[in-house]
Amino acid sequence: MSKTATELGSDQGNWLALSIGNSRLHWAWFQGELCKQVWHSPHLDPAAREKLIHAWNRGELWDGGLEYPGPLGDEAIAPNPPLWIASVVPQQLALWQSYRRLNIITLADLPLLGLYPTLGIDRALALVGAATESGWPVLVVDAGTALTLTGADPEGRLVGGAILPGFGLQLQSLTEKTAALPAVTFPGTLPPRWALNTPEAIASGVVYGIGAGVRDFISDWWQHFPTSPVVITGGGGEMLLRYLQETAPEIAKQAIAMPDLIFSGICCIKQQQSGESLPGPRFTPLY
Numbered sequence: 276m277s278k279t280a281t282e283l284g285s286d287q288g289n290w291l292a293l294s295i296g297n298s299r300l301h302w303a304w305f306q307g308e309l310c311k312q313v314w315h316s317p318h319l320d321p322a323a324r325e326k327l328i329h330a331w332n333r334g335e336l337w338d339g340g341l342e343y344p345g346p347l348g349d350e351a352i353a354p355n356p357p358l359w360i361a362s363v364v365p366q367q368l369a370l371w372q373s374y375r376r377l378n379i380i381t382l383a384d385l386p387l388l389g390l391y392p393t394l395g396i397d398r399a400l401a402l403v404g405a406a407t408e409s410g411w412p413v414l415v416v417d418a419g420t421a422l423t424l425t426g427a428d429p430e431g432r433l434v435g436g437a438i439l440p441g442f443g444l445q446l447q448s449l450t451e452k453t454a455a456l457p458a459v460t461f462p463g464t465l466p467p468r469w470a471l472n473t474p475e476a477i478a479s480g481v482v483y484g485i486g487a488g489v490r491d492f493i494s495d496w497w498q499h500f501p502t503s504p505v506v507i508t509g510g511g512g513e514m515l516l517r518y519l520q521e522t523a524p525e526i527a528k529q530a531i532a533m534p535d536l537i538f539s540g541i542c543c544i545k546q547q548q549s550g551e552s553l554p555g556p557r558f559t560p561l562y
């Protein structure tokens with residue numbers, strides 16, 4: 276049975292994880308190793324950050340200005356929660372520099388071999404999270420603002436990866452850099468491949484183009500590491516999985532979708548740094 280906030284001691288075991296991506300902020304509220312809630316918000320300005328901190332100090336996790344799912348029953352967050360941040364956006368990270376209980380995760384904190392200095396911390400943490408859940412070797416496909424592929428070998432050494440514009444960025448760049456192409460919102464379902472109108476032609480090109488590229492990378496990865504799990508994450512992960520289910524069911528069957536992968540990585544690093552025991556699986560591998 277999970278402990279209530281008061282049973283968990285002085286800071287009541289409460290802490291927040293924040294992964295700062297290029298499109299949005301990804302938040303998780305933890306009690307110890309237990310992830311209680313995950314949500315996403317837009318990037319903040321200083322006023323919104325102040326509102327958030329005040330809300331936490333009232334025991335509330337969210338305020339009306341951000342797209343939260345709503346309170347978790349009548350549970351309250353302990354005031355001044357420790358905040359563990361992984362960021363690939365320096366300006367958004369800078370907003371939190373004066374937060375009292377701040378822990379910034381950097382590459383130096385990670386138990387991975389062969390990292391190069393400019394590797395994104397989100398990519399490295401996703402590897403740690405994926406290995407925590409599935410072991411090494413592992414390939415992570417993160418369909419975020421950028422779509423990244425990041426693989427590590429059986430010893431936890433970075434093999435390498437690739438970066439391409441993600442779904443949203445490809446759609447946006449077509450609109451912005453052409454005269455005639457309209458804005459197309461991210462499709463909720465797999466678009467028709469052979470389209471007979473402009474918006475669907477754009478959606479098709481982006482979804483099937485990205486999908487085919489990812490499929491090819493996965494096939495190549497399995498040439499090197501035939502038994503490796505492939506973990507899919509990021510805001511566009513669900514679309515990517517739909518593409519694989521439709522066009523390559525044998526690949527889709529072996530791909531694990533884990534939208535909250537980054538938090539598994541952050542939790543693992545926090546445990547290590549706090550000298551706590553290594554966590555077991557905590558996240559449902561489903562969209």
Ligand SMILES: Nc1ncnc2c1ncn2[C@@H]1O[C@H](COP(=O)(O)OP(=O)(O)O)[C@@H](O)[C@H]1O
Binds near residue numbers: 295297299419442
């Ligand atoms: N509710 C949403 N808000 C923003 N982007 C979303 C949403 N649902 C799906 N997406 C898609 O997910 C991608 C952004 O993924 P995300 O993992 O949030 O990015 P990042 O971590 O880089 O901020 C974009 O391509 C976008 O089109």
Ligand SMILES: CC(C)(COP(=O)(O)O)[C@@H](O)C(=O)NCCC(=O)O
Binds near residue numbers: 297298363394398
């Ligand atoms: C590739 C990224 C932009 C992905 O960021 P995201 O799309 O998740 O916001 C980020 O991981 C980053 O800035 N990486 C640095 C370069 C590298 O990983 O090689």
Ligand SMILES: [K+]
Binds near residue numbers: 296420
């Ligand atoms: K990401």
